[in-house]
Every structure is written in C-alpha cells, then in structure tokens.
Amino acid sequence: SSSTTPITATMFPGDGIGPEIAESVKQVFTTAGVPINWEEHYVSTEIDPRTQSFLTWESLESVRRNKVGLKGPMATPIGKGHRSLNLTLRKELNLYANVRPCYSLPGYKTRYDDVNLITIRENTEGEYSGLEHQVVRGVVESLKIITRQASLRVAEYAFHYAKTHGRERVSAIHKANIMQKTDGLFLKCCREVAEKYPEITYEEVVIDNCCMMLVKNPALFDVLVMPNLYGDIISDLCAGLVGGLGLTPSCNIGEDGVALAEAVHGSAPDIAGKNLANPTALLLSGVMMLRHLKLNEQAEQIHSAIINTIAEGKYRTADLGGTSTTTEFTKAICDHL
Amino acid sequence: SSSTTPITATMFPGDGIGPEIAESVKQVFTTAGVPINWEEHYVSTEIDPRTQSFLTWESLESVRRNKVGLKGPMATPIGKGHRSLNLTLRKELNLYANVRPCYSLPGYKTRYDDVNLITIRENTEGEYSGLEHQVVRGVVESLKIITRQASLRVAEYAFHYAKTHGRERVSAIHKANIMQKTDGLFLKCCREVAEKYPEITYEEVVIDNCCMMLVKNPALFDVLVMPNLYGDIISDLCAGLVGGLGLTPSCNIGEDGVALAEAVHGSAPDIAGKNLANPTALLLSGVMMLRHLKLNEQAEQIHSAIINTIAEGKYRTADLGGTSTTTEFTKAICDHL
Ligand SMILES: CC(C)[C@H](C(=O)O)[C@@H](O)C(=O)O
Ligand SMILES: CC(C)[C@H](C(=O)O)[C@@H](O)C(=O)O
Numbered sequence: 001s002s003s004t005t006p007i008t009a010t011m012f013p014g015d016g017i018g019p020e021i022a023e024s025v026k027q028v029f030t031t032a033g034v035p036i037n038w039e040e041h042y043v044s045t046e047i048d049p050r051t052q053s054f055l056t057w058e059s060l061e062s063v064r065r066n067k068v069g070l071k072g073p074m075a076t077p078i079g080k081g082h083r084s085l086n087l088t089l090r091k092e093l094n095l096y097a098n099v100r101p102c103y104s105l106p107g108y109k110t111r112y113d114d115v116n117l118i119t120i121r122e123n124t125e126g127e128y129s130g131l132e133h134q135v136v137r138g139v140v141e142s143l144k145i146i147t148r149q150a151s152l153r154v155a156e157y158a159f160h161y162a163k164t165h166g167r168e169r170v171s172a173i174h175k176a177n178i179m180q181k182t183d184g185l186f187l188k189c190c191r192e193v194a195e196k197y198p199e200i201t202y203e204e205v206v207i208d209n210c211c212m213m214l215v216k217n218p219a220l221f222d223v224l225v226m227p228n229l230y231g232d233i234i235s236d237l238c239a240g241l242v243g244g245l246g247l248t249p250s251c252n253i254g255e256d257g258v259a260l261a262e263a264v265h266g267s268a269p270d271i272a273g274k275n276l277a278n279p280t281a282l283l284l285s286g287v288m289m290l291r292h293l294k295l296n297e298q299a300e301q302i303h304s305a306i307i308n309t310i311a312e313g314k315y316r317t318a319d320l321g322g323t324s325t326t327t328e329f330t331k332a333i334c335d336h337l
Numbered sequence: 338s339s340s341t342t343p344i345t346a347t348m349f350p351g352d353g354i355g356p357e358i359a360e361s362v363k364q365v366f367t368t369a370g371v372p373i374n375w376e377e378h379y380v381s382t383e384i385d386p387r388t389q390s391f392l393t394w395e396s397l398e399s400v401r402r403n404k405v406g407l408k409g410p411m412a413t414p415i416g417k418g419h420r421s422l423n424l425t426l427r428k429e430l431n432l433y434a435n436v437r438p439c440y441s442l443p444g445y446k447t448r449y450d451d452v453n454l455i456t457i458r459e460n461t462e463g464e465y466s467g468l469e470h471q472v473v474r475g476v477v478e479s480l481k482i483i484t485r486q487a488s489l490r491v492a493e494y495a496f497h498y499a500k501t502h503g504r505e506r507v508s509a510i511h512k513a514n515i516m517q518k519t520d521g522l523f524l525k526c527c528r529e530v531a532e533k534y535p536e537i538t539y540e541e542v543v544i545d546n547c548c549m550m551l552v553k554n555p556a557l558f559d560v561l562v563m564p565n566l567y568g569d570i571i572s573d574l575c576a577g578l579v580g581g582l583g584l585t586p587s588c589n590i591g592e593d594g595v596a597l598a599e600a601v602h603g604s605a606p607d608i609a610g611k612n613l614a615n616p617t618a619l620l621l622s623g624v625m626m627l628r629h630l631k632l633n634e635q636a637e638q639i640h641s642a643i644i645n646t647i648a649e650g651k652y653r654t655a656d657l658g659g660t661s662t663t664t665e666f667t668k669a670i671c672d673h674l
Contacts, residue, residue: 211570
C-alpha cells in the first residue's frame with residue numbers, strides 16, 4: 001500500500017473476454033495497493049457524431065486528460081466504412097510507437113528459452129496510410145508513406161528506450177534494397193539518431209533475413225525498431241516464439257506523454273463470459289503502465305507474482321494447458337503478492 | 338544412365354561460392370546419368386547495352402531458348418542505378434511465381450521437426466513495383482501495385498501445384514484488413530480460383546497471425562500463396578525453421594513454360610574459393626528442375642542421395658557443424674547414387 005495521491009487512469013475493458021480480464025487487473029492492482037483510480041469507458045454500440053466512430057468523445061477525452069490508460073481487446077463492429085477501433089485510437093491519440101517486450105516466461109516451455117527482446121513499431125503511417133485506389137479495372141495501388149518526422153520520432157524513442165532500459169543494441173528492420181526511398185528514409189533517420197547514442201550499437205537488418213534469424217536464434221536481437229507493417233509482422237512472430245499474444249504485453253506511446261497499454265490479442269467471443277480467459281497479457285500490459293507511471297515497486301511486485309504463478313504451474317488457464325478459471329488464476333496471483 | 342536425347346539447360350553459376358556449388362551439381366548430375374547438357378553463362382563485369390544490365394543478352398536468350406535453367410547466387414555489382422540482377426532476371430524472363438518447398442531434413446535437427454510446406458510467392462509486382470517518389474521534403478511514398486492478372490496467375494499456379502502434388506490446402510496470406518483494395522483484390526482472385534478446385538481446402542490468413550502460427554506450429558500449413566513482399570518474408574522465415582537458405586531449394590516459374598531453379602542464399606564471398614561451401618540448396622534446386630523436366634527417376638535418386646548423406650552426418654560442411662569440404666560432401670552424395 002502507498003500513501004501517494006491516487007492517479008487517475010482510463011480503462012477500456014473492451015469486448016468479448018475484455019471485461020473479465022480487466023476485472024482481473026483491477027483485483028490484482030487493488031491487492032498490490034496500487035494507487036490508481038480507474039475511469040472506465042466502454043465502446044459504444046452507436047457512432048458518436050463528435051468522433052465519427054464507436055469510440056465516444058468522453059473516452060478519448062479521458063485518455064487525453066489522464067495521459068495514461070489500459071485497454072483490452074476491441075472487436076470492430078462489422079459494416080462498411082468503419083475504421084478499426086484500434087487504428088482510430090492510434091490516430092486520434094497520436095500513438096506513434098508501439099512497444100512490445102517479448103521474453104521467455106520461466107516455467108512455460110516453448111521451442112525457445114532464450115528470448116528477451118523489444119520490438120518498437122512505428123504506429124501511425126507506412127503501409128497503414130489508408131490511401132488506396134483502383135488505377136484501371138484490375139489494377140489497384142496502395143500508398144506507403146514514410147515521413148522524416150515520424151521516423152525520427154520512433155527512432156528517438158527506440159534509442160532512448162534502449163539507453164534507459166540497459167539495452168545494448170538497436171536493429172533497424174527494413175527492405176531498403178527494394179524500397180530505397182521509403183525504407184531508405186526510415187534508415188537515414190535511424191542513422192541520424194544512432195549518432196547521438198554512441199554507447200548503443202546500431203545495425204540494419206533486412207526484414208526477410210531478420211525473420212529467418214529470429215526463428216533460428218532470437219538471442220541475436222535486443223531492441224528492434226521498424227516501420228508499421230514490419231512491426232505488425234515481427235511483433236506477432238516474436239510473440240509466437242514465447243507462446244503467443246495471450247502472454248505478451250504492449251504499450252502505445254503518444255506524443256503528448258500519453259501511454260496506452262494494451263493487450264493485443266483478440267476478444268475471443270467463443271469463450272467470453274465463461275471465466276476461462278487468460279488475463280496475463282492485460283496484466284503484463286498493466287505492469288508496463290505502472291512502470292511508465294514510475295510506480296516501479298508495485299510494478300515489480302505484480303510482475304513477479306504473475307511470473308511465479310505461471311512458473312509454478314499449479315494454476316493455469318486452458319490456453320496454457322491448465323484447468324483454472326480466470327478468477328482462480330487471478331486469486332493465485334493475488335496470493336503471491 | 339539414360340538413352341534419351343540430352344536436354345540443354347542454362348546454368349548460371351553466379352558469383353562467390355557459386356562456381357563451386359555449380360561444379361558440385363554438375364558432378365552429381367553426371368554421376369546420376371542425368372541427360373543434360375549445360376549452357377554456362379556468367380554475369381558480365383560490364384553492362385551489356387542490349388539488356389542494359391550486367392546480364393548478357395546471350396544469357397537471357399539461353400534461358401528463353403532452353404526454357405529451363407539453374408542459377409547460383411548473384412551479387413549485384415555496387416553502384417547507383419543498377420537493378421538487382423535477381424530482379425532483372427525475374428522481370429526479363431517474366432518469372433511470375435517463386436516456389437519454395439520447405440521441409441525438415443531427417444537427421445539435421447532444428448527446433449522444428451514437423452515442417453512440410455510450400456510457399457508460392459507472386460514474383461513480379463506488389464511492393465516491388467519500383468515506383469517511389471518524394472512528395473515533399475521529408476515525405477516519401479512507395480506504390481504497391483496489385484493486378485488481377487498477376488494475382489489470378491499465381492493463384493492458379495498455387496492451386497494447380499496443390500492438386501498435382503497431393504496437397505490438401507491452400508492458404509492465401511494477406512493484410513486485407515488494412516490494405517483492403519490491394520490485398521483485397523489478391524484475395525478475390527484467390528477465391529475465384531479456389532472455386533475451380535473444390536477438392537482443395539482454401540483459407541485466408543492475415544500475415545501477422547500467419548507468422549505467429551508458423552513459429553508456434555508450422556504443421557498447420559500446407560501450401561501458402563501470397564503477394565511479393567509477404568512471400569519474401571515468409572519464405573525466409575520458413576527456411577529458418579528447417580535450418581536456413583543453405584538447405585532450401587527454390588524454383589521460379591515463367592509464363593512461357595520457363596523454369597529457373599535457384600539457390601536463394603547469398604554468394605558468401607568470405608568463403609568463396611575455399612572449398613567450404615554447402616551445395617545443398619543448389620542441388621535441391623537442381624532436383625526441382627529435374628522434376629519440372631519430368632526426369633522423376635533421377636530427381637528422386639539424387640534427392641535421396643542428398644538427404645541420406647546429410648542424415649548420416651558423416652560428411653557435412655562447416656555451416657552444418659561438420660568439417661567436410663564441398664568436394665568431400667559432393668563425393669559422399671555421388672557414392673550414395
Ligand atoms: C487488427 C489490426 C488492424 C492490427 C494491426 O494490423 O495493427 C493488429 O494486427 C495489431 O497489431 O494491433
Ligand atoms: C535480394 C533481394 C532483392 C531478394 C528479394 O527481395 O526478392 C531476395 O531477398 C530474394 O528473396 O530473392
């Protein structure tokens with residue numbers, strides 16, 4: 001427990017299993033005495049005219065005001081012309097870097113036991129520009145946009161992250177042998193920033209080679225920084241090395257000091273409401289949020305409790321081969337605190 | 338040995354270790370009595386004005402005439418404005434599909450022992466259009482082009498391949514949730530072709546999820562078909578699962594019945610000329626060429642000899658942890674024939 005003034009943070013429980021895993025986070029945080037008041041916001045079933053999306057104006061304002069939030073999975077309502085809720089959040093809140101630590105969990109065996117890397121993904125442009133059109137019948141094109149501003153910004157974030165987290169190397173991932181201008185600009189920006197961090201080793205790795213090296217020997221990598229789509233691909237690949245998106249945290253960093261931590265797995269409607277969901281990814285994302293808030297003591301306590309519960313193996317949810325319910329697993333973590 | 342009229346095939350030994358591994362293929366093929374006469378062509382040190390590239394006019398004519406060839410690694414000479422030799426070959430010879438079988442080699446242990454899949458990559462368009470420009474200072478764009486014609490062509494190739502090779506499933510890999518028009522057109526074409534092959538199961542997998550599934554459980558996949566860049570990434574990832582590009586074959590298919598088999602690894606200048614190179618990828622590519630020529634008996638004989646030599650483990654090159662020279666390894670394969 002702590003005597004600091006409570007911090008207000010936004011919580012998007014999200015859809016499907018979202019509310020159950022959000023409940024788990026709230027319980028664990030309360031047990032650990034984390035001084036946070038949650039402002040909860042759900043995705044609306046109707047379009048809010050002020051945001052032109054299913055995200056309400058109040059929910060976006062909440063994140064802007066609190067500058068910190070935690071987000072569960074959000075399934076985008078089906079229908080034409082709606083932007084993905086996740087993309088809308090990235091855009092509206094200017095969440096320019098997606099940070100995903102990826103490390104082997106002690107006691108949870110995969111084919112790899114030596115993974116400890118961080119992917120940092122440019123989150124606002126590149127292949128996600130949304131600019132596409134039909135040139136003539138049967139010929140379509142998409143625009144990939146790379147800007148100096150967004151590239152410098154994410155490169156700066158990556159090097160600063162490496163420096164402040166005791167990391168030794170930053171690898172910029174690219175395909176500049178083919179996309180010489182776009183990925184070339186991205187690399188140029190990374191090189192510029194690298195010069196300001198002589199203590200961090202800088203290297204450039206072509207994306208196809210990077211994926212091959214990752215599956216052969218992920219220990220070769222430390223911090224990886226890359227344009228949007230490569231980040232999308234490589235962060236999921238890396239999650240796969242240690243067990244999947246149910247176990248890996250993520251945090252989105254915005255320009256105005258905003259941090260929105262997020263479980264990037266799906267909303268799993270098939271098991272929603274059945275007390276079967278694994279809250280680990282959202283819990284670990286919550287830990288990233290606590291570290292961002294410099295609540296390091298509680299962050300480490302909760303982190304250890306999660307890791308130890310999984311490592312002991314007595315309480316595990318079905319996705320990890322166990323038989324525990326969400327509430328049993330959550331209680332086991334609380335008992336470790 | 339065989340009494341058929343010899344077939345003429347083009348051989349590009351390539352650079353670096355290329356000539357040594359090409360020599361290995363020639364020896365193995367001769368020992369197996371393969372009825373092939375090789376027309377050898379090297380990359381020129383000067384630009385041929387008729388092709389505007391370091392590839393000579395004669396070498397391209399040779400492939401066009403023979404309709405079949407085998408290619409070692411080609412390092413693109415450094416300097417501005419030269420297209421990669423590999424890309425030039427794809428373009429000049431209209432090599433629209435890159436086929437890469439990827440399977441676990443008995444006796445060569447990696448983290449995976451259950452890989453048996455085929456990646457089929459669209460090889461002519463997409464992110465490789467070469468169309469890029471600076472919009473304003475600090476803002477650059479690349480065009481990704483997807484056409485109905487090229488998408489149908491590669492989809493047709495993939496389904497036909499699945500059907501004629503006893504494969505059960507084709508997975509189209511995409512990011513149509515983001516690139517709805519380009520990847521959407523690619524998927525639409527795959528669906529159209531899928532309807533003509535009701536005996537083949539068809540599915541669509543988003544590329545990030547595909548990469549995660551591949552590293553978690555590659556046995557989930559059978560034949561994968563995809564646009565150019567995704568194919569570049571996923572084929573290397575898959576090669577990594579079974580040991581890397583030194584062990585995996587590849588064949589490029591052209592519209593006019595042309596087949597150019599190719600080792601896709603680099604030219605390894607550091608070990609060139611030292612009799613240390615592993616010829617396996619080029620040998621297995623040669624086997625793909627033989628199957629394309631319907632020389633199935635010799636193809637299977639040579640394939641078994643390569644696999645058995647590696648499985649026995651007595652003769653292995655340094656990249657596989659052995660101490661054999663290229664010629665010793667080659668002789669071991671010949672002894673198995
Ligand atoms: C759902 C999808 C639009 C999203 C993306 O491509 O960014 C997801 O894959 C992610 O990584 O958050
Ligand atoms: C060398 C490079 C241009 C090439 C590509 O990107 O296609 C290579 O990675 C390949 O897969 O053959």
